[in-house]
Amino acid sequence: MFDPDTLHKATQAQAQWEADYARVAKRFGGDAAAPLETHSGLPIKPCYFPQDVQNIPGEDIGAPGAYPFTRGNLPAQYQFMRWANQPVIGYGLPEHTRARMDALAAKGMSGYFGQKFYNLVYDLVSHEGLDPDHPAARGRIGQCGMAVYSVRDMERLFDGLELPKMNVVHITYYQVIPGLAQYIAYAERRGVKPAELRGNSMNWYHQSAYVGMSAFPPDQGLKLAVELITYCTRHMPAWNTTNFFCYGVEEAGGTATQEIGLLLAFGVELVQACMKAGLKADEFLPRFGFQIAQANDFFEEIAKIRAFRQVWARTMHERFGAQDPRSMHVRIHTHTSGAVLTAQQPLVNLIRTTIHALGAALAGTQAMEVSSYDEALAIPTEEAATLALRVQQVIGEETNITAVADALGGSYYLESLTARIGAAARELARAVEEQGGYIAAQRSGWIRDEVERSADRWRELVSSGKRKIVGLNCYQTEDEQRAPIFRVDPQVEHTAVERIRQLRAQRDGARWTEAMRKFEEAAQLFKHRTAADLGAGELMSAAIDAARADATTGEMMGVLKRALGWGAPHEH
């Protein structure tokens, strides 16, 4: 990378600096040899030189838009198209969520080329796979998401919007198939074909390896993910089928290396399963998306993203024969970390999220959700959600960082860190394969253990004061500012229950019974299928038929849980 003369001079400069640094360290009573480390625990030095990057092959760095895409997916980064604003929206009844969608759109929330982009989260009842009249739903309806359980609720949410001209991200947990089926059935009523729809499904069965608890055992979850991918590949070419939930690893306490290494390992297993089901790499890989955290270690988080682009591209190309550049791209939805935000001195979170968002922009993200400053307290107020959007707008409009692609590329430190994280991630992915692959490592608890160890280490550092958090373990104040708390209208529960009862009374009962019988049959057949038997999309088609017959989320999830779930007591 450097000619011998440059390297020689740099080596001399480094020797001089080392002596100077040691002198300063001594004066301050420090130890020049004391190791520094990133938040992931990777060793770092107080300064970097050309010789730190001389062994990195030039093609590893390359150019934006060129394989292996370390510097970005496309030749132009933000010069012609900004990242999309994707704040998470969802609370109360569908019409409440719609009001927040419209309010933020009016404030400039914008997708690619000014298109509408809605990142919508379903409520706790839907996530649980229930309907609002279930005994466990009380107190959870419209909380932490929107109370949407049927095609009719989607009418309340989307009517009047031009579906083919917008992107909708459906943030579901395990009710991903009912959610997509209902959206397809809703679009059909509006005269819009599945092929015209744009947006994302989460397909998040893999997340229970490190957070929460799945409605389905890991092997059934993997098959369900393949089923959705297969259906969309055949019928919805513009639909993003799978969101790699890297963010969840970081939020669960995992390191930057674990965040990309574990999801690389999952990618390997998912791609293998899709290929067994008869899909070719270039048919489905372009529709994968990646939700990645941007947390506190500024440079490490940027290096993580650059490293991931590189190792993903190489793995998809070299191992799975992907040829289309889009099959090798890590298309990123940044979610700034919620776990590092504090309930103490909440306005300080605005400063944290601004730093996170700046890092994401410098790393070349495609879309951003910036957490609201009241994240650690409740659902965001409209004021807090607006300020979070303004963070993106200030960075995009006022700083001029959008003029230059990968502006930090070539930094000795960043390039060195990028190479190191990439190597560590590959190493971790290899370790997962040694465990028998991602699904086996999920089943055995190996992945959960790895992530929990990191979380415990982080917590110990915070508890001991070695890792500082302003307002929590340093610079505390007695007179805390109080942030206004957002509350969901208590009437929401009553209305949601009434609506689901009306729906059951008014829908065509015979049609519903027949569609549900067929869905149940498809689910029972699916139970015994292997990945190689998938590909016909029978389960997905039956789910869409059920949604056409106004089946609710709870009813459809009941079918899936009975056939594919853990068994009692989670079959509700």
Added chain:
Amino acid sequence: MPLRVLLTKPTHDCHDRGVRHLARKLRDAGFEVVFTNFLLAQEVVDAAVQEDVDVVGLSSSSGGHMAAFEDLMRGLKAADADDIVVIAGGVIPDEDAKELKSWGVRAVFGPGSSPGDVVTFLNAHVKAA
């Protein structure tokens, strides 16, 4: 006899980093810890009675905690198990914490609390049955 503590979380609430860390720290501090997810509060009541625990800690970080605690407190009373100490954790606004305490929830450990706070509280306020 070491104190027996049941820690629990709604199944849909994937924010389990804190409660899992707490489970480890309580175990390390000498408590016997049971951890389970739940759908209905009655499942927590049943588990608490079956496991004969001294303490139930319910963690909620996604909202919906008030109904869960209401059902839990009522269920424990109906099972004649209201001598079990109930504590709360997670994302719980101050106003809600006050109301929970008026229902008999003994302590609320919100964001930023440390496992040490919980250990200190249990050692000071709970005696094994």
